[in-house]
Amino acid sequence: MFIRRLGNLKRIGVNALMPYFSHPQTGRPWELGRALRQHCPKLESIDIDGPVPLWFFDLPILPYDKIRHITRLATESLPLYLLEDLGELAQEANWAYRMLRLQEQELGELAEGKSAKPYFPQLKTLVLRGKHCLSAQDLILLGVHGTFLTRLEMVHWSVPDRFILNMYDTGAAATAAAESSNPPPLSGEMSAVVEERRRWKRRVFNYLHLLMFLQRRSSLRHFAISGDTIPFEHLIDKPIVPRTPDQHMYDDDYDEAAEASAEEKEESLIILPWACEERLETLRLGFQVSASDPREHELVWKHLGRFGNLCSLHLDRSTLFASLSYGVEGLLEGGMSETLEEIRSLPGWWKTKDCRELVLWFSRSFPKLRVLGLAYDKWHVDGKRGKTYCAFLEDEVVKKCSIRRVFIEDAPVEESPW
Known part of the structure; x- marks a missing residue:
């Protein structure tokens, strides 16, 4: 009422x-x-x-007969050659296949x-x-x-x-x-x-x-989600490759050239563009990448560099390395160098030897940048060692750079998102 x-x-x-x-x-x-x-x-x-x-x-x-993916699924099953090969597991595998196809078709609709x-x-x-x-x-x-x-x-x-x-x-x-x-x-x-x-x-x-x-x-224009990070393997556009290595033995339409092209695409990883790249002004999102593969870091930095109007970037819980050897200059791909005013929770790199030089690089590359918050995990670095890592903040050249505030942020207490 x-x-x-x-x-x-x-x-x-x-x-x-x-x-x-x-x-x-x-x-x-x-x-x-x-x-x-x-x-x-x-x-x-x-x-x-x-x-x-x-x-x-x-x-x-x-x-249910008005739901297209349900009616299509009623006539689908695993390919015959797989049913024969699986034997006793065929019924269970067929059920799993149907549920997978159900989800794919539902997402499409x-x-x-x-x-x-x-x-x-x-x-x-x-x-x-x-x-x-x-x-x-x-x-x-x-x-x-x-x-x-x-x-x-x-x-x-x-x-x-x-x-x-x-x-x-x-x-x-x-x-x-x-x-x-x-x-x-x-x-x-x-x-x-x-x-x-x-x-x-x-x-x-x-x-x-x-x-x-x-x-x-x-x-x-404004997007924020915290509490978890997006793993790199989910972020990339995955190529479609044959599910079984001997598929050509069962498929008359098998195309070796298509398989070779798919394998080549698998080597060249791609992050699909987001529709909001030209409008987004604030972004708060975490990225989980491999510490041993600089290519992953470089791709993510280039992806972020597409956002030409971004003013505020929060990289909560990210495992990115902000280092020139890990492709951080990818942020300059678009027009962000003229708009970015704030970076928060910038992870990893400030614990390395080149932290002072990178603060100055950010100062030179982003004229409007006024706030730079560096992520600091207080649970894994003791206080004495942390002060050693933070010593570069006292350098006169850092104090006098165009960034008005460079500071160390405590990492949030680790907790389950549920």
Whole structure:
């Protein structure tokens, strides 16, 4: 009754104070999202603290014969030669194959976004504090349809609470749609697949979903997520290579030239562009790269260098080396040298011998840079040794450089993102 009167509401903050997971039926936490969808379509800014089950798009699930990837999957199975080779494991492998194909096809349909209807078409700002429950499906569709979305902040990755994953719309509309159709009967195996898809309707997002969002949302100007880092192997565009070395023995269409091209591509790693590269002004994100492979560091620095309007860069928990021998000059690839004003949590390199020279390099390369925060892990470096590493901050040439504040940041206390 209260929300019905808020038809012109544009900004809202919601805190989760009740233990919804203990009494999901009596508490009916999903009713809040439905009420906001129905009565507050003009919402532009949503700030959520806690696992509030607020969704952003309709994800129709019934009847199953209207879901393209379900109907296609009903006729798919593992290739015959693999079924023969696997023997007793064939049934289990076939199930795993179907579930993998189910996820791939579902992601493809989500990325098309044809059947999705946004609850809040005017949404510009979404801030998720604490342990939230933004689903992978909603995140991808925000990337496809979030035309006005300019700010997305997440303090943690989404929480895999079972009460959220298991909730799906079983209201009158969905039930009526199911009863009015006469879908063909499914086999026992496919029924299990459909039920699995239903239970995971609001799946927790992972690195793949996050990157799919960033590769699609061009309006984004401010993006921040903390609590975890993106591993390099998830960041790169992986080439498609034959799954079995002897595939040509079973496949008449086997192309040796195509395989050679795929292997060559595997050697030349690529990070796909993000749609927001020309607009992004603030970025807070961690990258996990190998300490033994300078090529990985160089690729990430060049990727960051694409953001021509970036003003603030936070590299929380990153394992990047900011060193000329690890490609840090890749930051100068675009126009960031004229816009960057702040770098925080810059990791690793300041513990090496060339830390003084690199501070001066940042000073010369980024004329507008005024704040440089250097990451310092207090749990692995004792105080006396830390002072030795920080001694370069007292050099007169460092004090007089164009950067107004060069300081050491304590690394955050390590904790589980859940």
